[in-house]
Amino acid sequence: MTRIAKLLRHRIAGGTILGGLGGLLLVCAVLAAAAAPVLAPYRPTDIDLRQRLLPPSWDAGGNMLHMLGTDNVGRDILSRIIWGARISLSVGLAASCLGALVGSTLGLCAGFFGGWTDRAVSWLIDVQLAFPFTLFAIFLLAVFGGGFMPVVAVLSLATWVNFARVVRSQALSLRAQDYLLAARAVGVGTPRILRRYLLPAVLPSIVVVASFSAAQAILTQAALSFLGIGVDPTVPSWGTMLDLGRNYLQTAWWMATFPGIAIALTVLGANLVGDWLSLRLDPRGS
Amino acid sequence: MNETLLDIAGLTVRFGGTTAVSDVFLTVARGEAVGIVGESGSGKSAAMLAAIRLHPPGTGIETERHVLGGEDVRNATEGKMRSLRGRFVAMVFQDPLSALNPLLPVGVQIAEVLMRHRRLGRRMAHLEARALLTRVGIADAAAHEHRYPHEFSGGQRQRVMIASALAGDPALRIADEPTTALDVTVQAQLARLIVQLQRERQMGLIWVTHDLALMAGIVDRVVVMYAGRIMEMAPAGALYFAPRHPYTVALLASLPRLDRKRSPVLPGAPAPPGGVAQPGCPFAPRCSKRIDKCDEVPPLLEIGESLAACWALA
Numbered sequence: 001m002t003r004i005a006k007l008l009r010h011r012i013a014g015g016t017i018l019g020g021l022g023g024l025l026l027v028c029a030v031l032a033a034a035a036a037p038v039l040a041p042y043r044p045t046d047i048d049l050r051q052r053l054l055p056p057s058w059d060a061g062g063n064m065l066h067m068l069g070t071d072n073v074g075r076d077i078l079s080r081i082i083w084g085a086r087i088s089l090s091v092g093l094a095a096s097c098l099g100a101l102v103g104s105t106l107g108l109c110a111g112f113f114g115g116w117t118d119r120a121v122s123w124l125i126d127v128q129l130a131f132p133f134t135l136f137a138i139f140l141l142a143v144f145g146g147g148f149m150p151v152v153a154v155l156s157l158a159t160w161v162n163f164a165r166v167v168r169s170q171a172l173s174l175r176a177q178d179y180l181l182a183a184r185a186v187g188v189g190t191p192r193i194l195r196r197y198l199l200p201a202v203l204p205s206i207v208v209v210a211s212f213s214a215a216q217a218i219l220t221q222a223a224l225s226f227l228g229i230g231v232d233p234t235v236p237s238w239g240t241m242l243d244l245g246r247n248y249l250q251t252a253w254w255m256a257t258f259p260g261i262a263i264a265l266t267v268l269g270a271n272l273v274g275d276w277l278s279l280r281l282d283p284r285g286s
Numbered sequence: 287m288n289e290t291l292l293d294i295a296g297l298t299v300r301f302g303g304t305t306a307v308s309d310v311f312l313t314v315a316r317g318e319a320v321g322i323v324g325e326s327g328s329g330k331s332a333a334m335l336a337a338i339r340l341h342p343p344g345t346g347i348e349t350e351r352h353v354l355g356g357e358d359v360r361n362a363t364e365g366k367m368r369s370l371r372g373r374f375v376a377m378v379f380q381d382p383l384s385a386l387n388p389l390l391p392v393g394v395q396i397a398e399v400l401m402r403h404r405r406l407g408r409r410m411a412h413l414e415a416r417a418l419l420t421r422v423g424i425a426d427a428a429a430h431e432h433r434y435p436h437e438f439s440g441g442q443r444q445r446v447m448i449a450s451a452l453a454g455d456p457a458l459r460i461a462d463e464p465t466t467a468l469d470v471t472v473q474a475q476l477a478r479l480i481v482q483l484q485r486e487r488q489m490g491l492i493w494v495t496h497d498l499a500l501m502a503g504i505v506d507r508v509v510v511m512y513a514g515r516i517m518e519m520a521p522a523g524a525l526y527f528a529p530r531h532p533y534t535v536a537l538l539a540s541l542p543r544l545d546r547k548r549s550p551v552l553p554g555a556p557a558p559p560g561g562v563a564q565p566g567c568p569f570a571p572r573c574s575k576r577i578d579k580c581d582e583v584p585p586l587l588e589i590g591e592s593l594a595a596c597w598a599l600a
Contacts, residue, residue, distance in 0.1 A: 114343070182385035184340055186399045186450055187372025196398070200389040 022272025103163025111171025204281035211274035296350030393431025513568035
């Protein structure tokens with residue numbers, strides 16, 4: 001009994017249980033996105049006006065054909081949530097990757113070269129952080145129009161800062177390491193030092209920041225869709241579903257609640273995985 | 287006369303407001319081993335880093351002459367220096383654990399130097415890396431080349447460092463306290479290895495250390511530094527048997543010996559890093575032979591085979 005308790009405590013302290021839970025949530029979301037055509041009972045755009053505003057199956061008046069109910073024009077909520085995972089995940093992943101690419105490169109150069117490179121990058125970071133981001137994103141998307149790539153690009157504006165800050169500070173401390181001096185003393189060039197000596201050392205942090213950034217991007221993307229400047233209004237996304245459901249909160253709570261839960265669980269999953277990764281990959285953590 | 291590998295004169299290194307090295311000169315010929323001795327902060331490492339232009343950014347260095355491999359490198363670009371480093375001159379550092387990349391297997395690190403400087407393909411480079419590891423005394427190199435630095439013992443690690451400094455087949459090797467972090471028996475083995483390799487390949491060697499005793503029998507010539515200045519420069523034999531400068535005399539006297547209960551200790555405290563505030567000879571405050579003239583900087587005087595910077599010898 002004590003052994004099990006000990007193991008359990010160890011698992012909790014090491015974040016394994018919560019990390020596993022987060023992983024499970026993410027796997028579910030990814031599965032939903034990947035297998036949406038197979039999993040979803042209906043097409044997300046199928047309108048059935050006779051079945052509009054059906055409550056979830058366990059509620060009075062609900063039926064098993066529409067597990068989570070239907071919306072104001074009779075589209076199946078469950079199917080729309082499953083399809084909506086595609087947008088959320090792909091935008092989150094893309095924004096996180098693009099941010100990682102740009103932010104890590106800038107951070108690495110800033111930390112390693114120092115001097116004016118560092119000042120320029122630090123200034124950019126400060127400028128970026130000084131903007132109220134959501135307002136800035138709304139402005140940009142309103143001016144340049146929505147769509148997948150514009151949304152990803154705008155969200156990357158928020159995520160790259162996370163990478164740049166973390167990577168810069170690590171590169172700064174690694175720069176003074178003897179092995180970099182020793183590598184230079186045998187003639188290893190700067191690009192090679194950045195790629196082979198610094199990048200592997202900061203990679204664990206990049207992975208951790210990436211999972212948190214993905215969560216942030218998913219959330220912001222949903223917020224943008226909610227405000228009607230999302231990827232594409234005709235494609236179901238969790239944010240647009242929320243927006244639509246807002247008008248029916250009094251009469252059809254399920255329209256906004258279920259997409260909201262989907263967003264919350266996915267973001268929670270990404271954050272839990274991020275926590276777990278940072279515990280596992282941090283060399284100082286035991 | 288053998289080919290001169292490094293010829294540096296009037297070397298001054300400044301970190302911010304402090305002068306770490308002033309007016310140092312040094313020549314090393316092919317096949318010659320030169321020792322540089324000094325306490326911590328005497329500027330020996332700073333001088334060597336400046337000699338291969340790896341001084342930290344923000345450091346001011348001045349030279350009257352700086353010839354490396356027959357080329358004037360006073361205004362050399364970083365690219366030019368990079369092609370010299372590793373290929374012509376390589377450096378071995380004191381602490382091999384921090385001087386090896388902890389994230390790459392050692393074989394890869396050595397192979398990288400081979401690919402860069404000897405233009406070997408990946409496969410050839412790995413074979414050659416294995417041969418080098420074997421040469422520096424690592425048994426079963428084929429298995430060890432895939433290991434990471436932390437999987438080696440201190441002595442093995444320093445052998446790996448030596449192998450990577452050999453990889454470019456440099457004409458000149460600078461060893462900065464290569465054995466200081468190791469225990470005494472391993473120290474002796476490695477010292478022997480370094481000298482063997484130097485003789486075998488007719489390399490030039492600069493051995494930086496604070497351990498006068500270790501260098502006896504290894505080097506041909508010794509440079510004694512104190513507070514960034516050269517105190518004495520002499521052939522090894524002359525230095526050990528007939529030290530001229532009061533600092534050298536005191537250093538040699540302070541070496542622990544088995545036939546004495548206690549060795550005399552140098553009076554006073556070592557010069558602070560970055561030089562001494564007072565003008566004149568930096569050693570004067572601790573010197574037993576101090577005279578009035580020591581308020582001026584002494585020039586290097588020729589006494590027999592030695593050069594010594596001391597007014598008392600004039």
